[in-house]
Amino acid sequence: MTMARDLTAEAMTDEDLLVLYADGDPAAARTLVLRLSPRVLGFAARLLGGDRAEAEDVAQEALLRLWRAAPGWRTGEAKVSTWLYRVVSNLATDRLRARGRRRQDGLDDAPEVADDSPGAVAQLIETDRQAALTRALAALPDRQREAVVLRHLEGLSNPEIGAVLGVGVEAVESLVARGKRALASALAGQRDGLGYEGD
Numbered sequence: 001m002t003m004a005r006d007l008t009a010e011a012m013t014d015e016d017l018l019v020l021y022a023d024g025d026p027a028a029a030r031t032l033v034l035r036l037s038p039r040v041l042g043f044a045a046r047l048l049g050g051d052r053a054e055a056e057d058v059a060q061e062a063l064l065r066l067w068r069a070a071p072g073w074r075t076g077e078a079k080v081s082t083w084l085y086r087v088v089s090n091l092a093t094d095r096l097r098a099r100g101r102r103r104q105d106g107l108d109d110a111p112e113v114a115d116d117s118p119g120a121v122a123q124l125i126e127t128d129r130q131a132a133l134t135r136a137l138a139a140l141p142d143r144q145r146e147a148v149v150l151r152h153l154e155g156l157s158n159p160e161i162g163a164v165l166g167v168g169v170e171a172v173e174s175l176v177a178r179g180k181r182a183l184a185s186a187l188a189g190q191r192d193g194l195g196y197e198g199d
Contacts, residue, residue: 014080015073022070033063036081039154040088046149047092049138050131054095062087078163085156085164089146096142136186144179151176 012020012028014035020028040062045055065087066080137145143165150156150164151172158172165172 015075018066018070018073018080019075021067022073029067032080036084037063039081040084043085043149043154044088044092046134046137046153047089047146048095050134058088058091058095061091079160082160082163085150085154086166089164093142132187132190133183136183139186140179140182144175144182147172147175148179148183152180 012031014032017028017032017035021032037059041055041059044058044062045052048054048058062084066084069083137149140148146165147161150161151158156164158169158176161172161176162169165175167175
């Protein structure tokens with residue numbers, strides 16, 4: 001019986017699960033959290049420059065806001081994931097602004113300590129590439145970073161990104177194009193150092 005119910009819940013849309021949660025079904029909430037939290041956490045981490053602890057806080061706050069919004073959710077107006085991405089985007093932007101106001105030189109700018117467990121050269125190169133991308137993304141203006149992350153890392157379509165950012169499709173295309181150009185420019189001088197010399 002539980003297995004059949006779980007399969008049914010897995011086949012339901014995010015909106016159906018949210019409505020069930022609002023009607024008092026905690027299993028629907030669990031299914032929705034398992035479905036959405038990895039994407040929300042990843043999106044938050046990318047927007048916050050890889051700060052996992054802050055990303056977890058943002059993801060948790062976004063999901064709490066979703067639970068509070070559930071009783072008044074208007075079916076058919078917005079996709080749950082789009083609404084959630086927008087909340088994460090707003091929360092991350094607020095944190096980045098606050099971080100900028102209290103920015104200190106020193107430990108905030110220190111690189112993370114590398115794991116000293118033995119690893120393959122390929123893993124080290126990939127770690128360096130990810131760090132370079134994270135730094136380059138963090139240097140982009142907020143809207144460009146959000147558009148690039150949503151398009152190329154989260155896989156959203158331009159209309160979905162427009163709904164998250166509250167702009168039209170043409171503006172999304174412009175933000176993504178400018179963001180990609182800025183990333184390419186920022187990373188161009190690092191090709192050899194990141195192991196792309198043979199590519």
